[in-house]
Amino acid sequence: MMSVERLQQAAFRPPETTMPIYEYRCKSCGHTFEALVRSQDIPACEKCRSTDLERMLSMFAVNSEGTRASSLRSARKQNKKTQLDKAVADREEIEHHRH
Numbered sequence: 227m228m229s230v231e232r233l234q235q236a237a238f239r240p241p242e243t244t245m246p247i248y249e250y251r252c253k254s255c256g257h258t259f260e261a262l263v264r265s266q267d268i269p270a271c272e273k274c275r276s277t278d279l280e281r282m283l284s285m286f287a288v289n290s291e292g293t294r295a296s297s298l299r300s301a302r303k304q305n306k307k308t309q310l311d312k313a314v315a316d317r318e319e320i321e322h323h324r325h
């Protein structure tokens with residue numbers, strides 16, 4: 227049997243295709259909440275239904291930070307490979323000049 231904690235972890239794990247989740251603070255009542263926002267959707271406060279909200283933190287930004295880090299890693303890997311290919315090419319060039 228799965229524990230509640232395990233189920234919650236599974237539910238909160240960010241999906242592969244990230245939807246922007248924003249944290250809002252209601253200017254009317256001060257309530258903060260997270261909302262999944264598609265394109266031009268305007269979320270309303272969970273408590274007072276006000277749409278006078280202040281956007282605070284974006285989960286999407288956090289996730290794209292991770293994406294940037296991983297793309298940087300793959301870029302470095304690619305760079306290393308390119309250098310290796312160049313080293314092989316240089317060696318081949320040297321071999322070629324001997325003949």
Ligand SMILES: [Zn+2]
Pocket residue numbers: 252253254255256257271272273274275276
């Ligand atoms: Zn409110």
